Amino acid sequence: MSRTCAKPKSTHLCVFCEYWAGDADMKFRSTGMGYEYERDAIGKCIKQSGFKTRASSGCSNYYEPSREAKKLL
Numbered sequence: 646m647s648r649t650c651a652k653p654k655s656t657h658l659c660v661f662c663e664y665w666a667g668d669a670d671m672k673f674r675s676t677g678m679g680y681e682y683e684r685d686a687i688g689k690c691i692k693q694s695g696f697k698t699r700a701s702s703g704c705s706n707y708y709e710p711s712r713e714a715k716k717l718l
Contacts, residue, residue, distance in 0.1 A: 649701065652679035653714035657707035660684075660700035661714040664692040664707075669700035671713060680714065 653661035660669045660682050667688015671680045684701035692706045 647684055648681055649684045650674055650678045650681045653710040657703050658700065659688065659690065659698045659702045659704070659707075660686070661710045662690075662707050663709050663711050664690055665698070665700075665711070666691055667700060 651658060651661075659665040660667070660671065661680075665688045667686055669682040669684070669686035669688070671682045673679075674681050682700055684699065686700040687697050688700060689695045690698050690704075690706065692708070693704075698704070
Protein backbone atom coordinates (compact mmCIF):
# COMPACT_ATOMS: atom_id res chain seq x y z
CA MET A 646 0.00 0.00 0.00
CA SER A 647 1.15 3.50 -0.74
CA ARG A 648 0.24 6.81 0.87
CA THR A 649 0.10 10.19 -0.83
CA CYS A 650 -1.16 13.72 -0.15
CA ALA A 651 -3.70 15.86 -2.02
CA LYS A 652 -6.12 18.74 -1.43
CA PRO A 653 -9.88 18.23 -1.90
CA LYS A 654 -10.37 21.73 -3.27
CA SER A 655 -7.95 21.31 -6.17
CA THR A 656 -8.28 17.60 -7.01
CA HIS A 657 -11.43 15.70 -7.94
CA LEU A 658 -10.41 12.29 -6.66
CA CYS A 659 -12.77 9.55 -5.50
CA VAL A 660 -11.35 9.69 -1.97
CA PHE A 661 -12.74 13.23 -1.57
CA CYS A 662 -16.07 12.75 -3.39
CA GLU A 663 -19.40 12.73 -1.55
CA TYR A 664 -20.40 9.68 -3.65
CA TRP A 665 -17.40 7.51 -2.65
CA ALA A 666 -17.89 5.03 0.20
CA GLY A 667 -14.60 3.65 1.45
CA ASP A 668 -11.89 3.96 4.05
CA ALA A 669 -8.63 5.41 2.81
CA ASP A 670 -7.40 6.25 6.33
CA MET A 671 -7.32 10.01 5.63
CA LYS A 672 -5.21 12.12 7.96
CA PHE A 673 -5.03 15.90 7.86
CA ARG A 674 -1.55 17.27 7.31
CA SER A 675 -0.31 20.86 7.30
CA THR A 676 -2.38 23.35 5.29
CA GLY A 677 0.12 23.22 2.42
CA MET A 678 -0.10 19.44 2.09
CA GLY A 679 -3.82 18.75 2.50
CA TYR A 680 -4.81 15.19 3.37
CA GLU A 681 -2.63 12.12 3.43
CA TYR A 682 -4.47 8.98 2.36
CA GLU A 683 -4.01 5.42 1.16
CA ARG A 684 -4.22 5.84 -2.60
CA ASP A 685 -4.81 2.15 -3.34
CA ALA A 686 -7.77 1.83 -0.93
CA ILE A 687 -10.88 0.45 -2.63
CA GLY A 688 -14.33 1.94 -2.17
CA LYS A 689 -17.69 1.94 -3.90
CA CYS A 690 -19.12 4.75 -5.98
CA ILE A 691 -22.70 5.32 -4.87
CA LYS A 692 -23.41 7.29 -8.06
CA GLN A 693 -22.29 4.36 -10.25
CA SER A 694 -24.36 1.62 -8.54
CA GLY A 695 -21.58 0.47 -6.23
CA PHE A 696 -18.83 0.26 -8.87
CA LYS A 697 -15.50 -0.31 -7.08
CA THR A 698 -12.82 2.37 -7.52
CA ARG A 699 -9.48 3.24 -6.01
CA ALA A 700 -9.22 6.26 -3.72
CA SER A 701 -6.85 8.00 -6.15
CA SER A 702 -9.17 7.60 -9.16
CA GLY A 703 -10.98 10.56 -10.63
CA CYS A 704 -14.13 10.61 -12.75
CA SER A 705 -16.75 12.84 -14.34
CA ASN A 706 -19.29 12.01 -11.58
CA TYR A 707 -17.32 13.90 -8.93
CA TYR A 708 -19.90 15.82 -6.92
CA GLU A 709 -18.38 17.75 -4.06
CA PRO A 710 -15.99 17.05 -1.22
CA SER A 711 -17.32 14.73 1.48
CA ARG A 712 -17.87 16.01 5.02
CA GLU A 713 -14.50 14.70 6.08
CA ALA A 714 -12.75 16.38 3.15
CA LYS A 715 -14.59 19.68 3.72
CA LYS A 716 -12.71 20.09 7.00
CA LEU A 717 -9.79 21.33 4.92
CA LEU A 718 -11.75 23.87 2.86
